Amino acid sequence: MRHLRVAFISSLLPVALGLSATPLLPAFGECGITIPYAEVEMMDGNGRTCRTVMPSSRSVQEYDKDIASDYDCCYYWLESSGAISSTWETTITEIVAADADGKYLIKGLFADTFRPEGDKEFAVDDIEAGYDPATGVMTITCGQHLFDYKSGDDTFPISLLAIRKGANGWNITADGTLRMLRTERGFGVLADSEAVGFYLGMINPDTGRISGFGGAIYPEFHEFNGVMIYMVTADVDTQMMAMMCDIYSYVDEGKIHISNFANFGYHVTMTMDYDSAKGEAWAVDAKLDELQNLDGGMTPFYAANSLYGDSDYGMPVVDDAGRFYLSAAITKDNIGNSVLQIPIWGAYIEQNMLALYGSTNIMLFYPLPDSSSGIDEVTSDPDENGAIAPVYYDLQGHLVATPVKGCLYVRVDGSKADKVIY
Numbered sequence: 001m002r003h004l005r006v007a008f009i010s011s012l013l014p015v016a017l018g019l020s021a022t023p024l025l026p027a028f029g030e031c032g033i034t035i036p037y038a039e040v041e042m043m044d045g046n047g048r049t050c051r052t053v054m055p056s057s058r059s060v061q062e063y064d065k066d067i068a069s070d071y072d073c074c075y076y077w078l079e080s081s082g083a084i085s086s087t088w089e090t091t092i093t094e095i096v097a098a099d100a101d102g103k104y105l106i107k108g109l110f111a112d113t114f115r116p117e118g119d120k121e122f123a124v125d126d127i128e129a130g131y132d133p134a135t136g137v138m139t140i141t142c143g144q145h146l147f148d149y150k151s152g153d154d155t156f157p158i159s160l161l162a163i164r165k166g167a168n169g170w171n172i173t174a175d176g177t178l179r180m181l182r183t184e185r186g187f188g189v190l191a192d193s194e195a196v197g198f199y200l201g202m203i204n205p206d207t208g209r210i211s212g213f214g215g216a217i218y219p220e221f222h223e224f225n226g227v228m229i230y231m232v233t234a235d236v237d238t239q240m241m242a243m244m245c246d247i248y249s250y251v252d253e254g255k256i257h258i259s260n261f262a263n264f265g266y267h268v269t270m271t272m273d274y275d276s277a278k279g280e281a282w283a284v285d286a287k288l289d290e291l292q293n294l295d296g297g298m299t300p301f302y303a304a305n306s307l308y309g310d311s312d313y314g315m316p317v318v319d320d321a322g323r324f325y326l327s328a329a330i331t332k333d334n335i336g337n338s339v340l341q342i343p344i345w346g347a348y349i350e351q352n353m354l355a356l357y358g359s360t361n362i363m364l365f366y367p368l369p370d371s372s373s374g375i376d377e378v379t380s381d382p383d384e385n386g387a388i389a390p391v392y393y394d395l396q397g398h399l400v401a402t403p404v405k406g407c408l409y410v411r412v413d414g415s416k417a418d419k420v421i422y
Contacts, residue, residue: 034169034171035169035171056192063134064182067131070224071221071222072090072092072093072222073093073109074266075218077214078216080212080213091110091112092108093106093108093221094106094108095107098128102131102133105129106128106129108123108124110216111123111124122147124146127140127144128141139180140178141177142174142176142198146159146160157202158201159202162194162199172199172210176194177194178219183220185248185259186222187220188220189219196217196218197217199212200213200214201213224247226364227247227363228244228245228246228258228261228262228263228360228362228363229242229360229361230244230361231359232356240358243263248260251368251369255271256274256340256368257271258270258271261288262303262360270288271283271286274368276370279331280328283326283327285302288303288347301347301348301349303326303348304324304325304326304345305317306344306356308344315353316348316353333363336367337363337365339361339364340362341359342357342360344357344359345357345360405422
């Protein structure tokens with residue numbers, strides 16, 4: 001979605017801010033104007049209403065003292081008509097510590113959104129923020145200058161104006177404060193925040209009228225420390241499409257926790273066991289999300305390795321108990337960071353495939369700590385030479401503990417899978 005927003009905004013930039021003679025941007029009345037609502041219901045990618053409840057204060061009184069990191073800034077786009085987008089837009093930003101305690105600079109905020117096509121020199125100003133580790137609250141004062149937009153001989157200063165949600169519409173003013181609460185992996189707008197977003201525009205000093213591109217409402221900052229590149233398709237051979245998403249991962253008690261797995265949503269976390277010595281990570285019945293049924297109920301769907309062949313094409317790999325099984329080979333890049341490699345996998349409801357993913361590389365921006373945990377019954381033990389023996393499945397995807405000579409099986413050897421006659 002990030003690239004779609006960039007392309008759309010970039011196509012508007014040459015004409016959207018012709019403010020001198022015949023302004024094409026909305027020019028509202030005096031400061032404090034209210035834009036009437038024309039909004040649609042905000043939904044997430046799985047049909048659920050989003051942002052109906054903003055975070056309130058948490059009882060936990062332990063927060064990170066240093067919030068410097070890379071983040072995805074996710075927000076809903078507020079059109080000048082008052083309508084809001086139905087999906088999140090994103091822009092990559094970085095928060096770095098300033099020279100005083102509790103002072104931070106937000107770098108690159110909305111730069112991806114407004115960068116003209118092919119303009120490598122485009123940059124935005126740093127935005128100052130304050131952070132109180134005692135409460136976990138970050139504050140951003142509205143009114144800060146973001147960048148100058150140039151059109152012909154004219155230059156227009158674009159700033160972060162404050163957006164409030166009132167009884168009759170969206171209220172825009174020159175100043176205000178956005179307050180965000182520290183969450184598990186970032187920040188979300190507090191329920192009692194004075195502002196709920198930023199209007200990206202300017203106030204004419206002579207007329208007091210507001211002009212601009214639109215707004216970013218209900219922003220959230222999601223920390224990431226890795227990327228996931230995957231090929232999604234309905235047909236591995238002919239319709240591959242590369243996708244990428246930012247992830248946040250951490251290791252706890254011998255398990256890898258990966259947020260935003262395959263971009264199913266920031267609320268989705270994939271948890272995998274791993275064994276460094278054997279170079280494998282795995283998960284059993286790894287739930288990705290839920291789909292809403294016609295009767296209003298919710299049915300979960302799962303990630304699993306996929307068989308690749310003729311009649312068994314796209315079938316999930318399951319163990320003897322019928323559980324979905326997902327495994328990845330663990331490798332390292334040339335600077336020591338860990339990489340998880342999944343050859344072919346899919347998203348499944350029961351035996352029904354929702355989507356197939358041709359190959360996946362999950363790049364963690366850190367080396368995994370050593371793990372002495374053992375692989376469970378879906379893997380094999382080392383042979384007499386110390387090598388890890390391949391694992392065999394029948395054509396229905398069930399683990400075969402004792403393969404029979406002359407029979408056809410799917411052999412999984414590390415990150416490779418093929419059909420063989422034993």
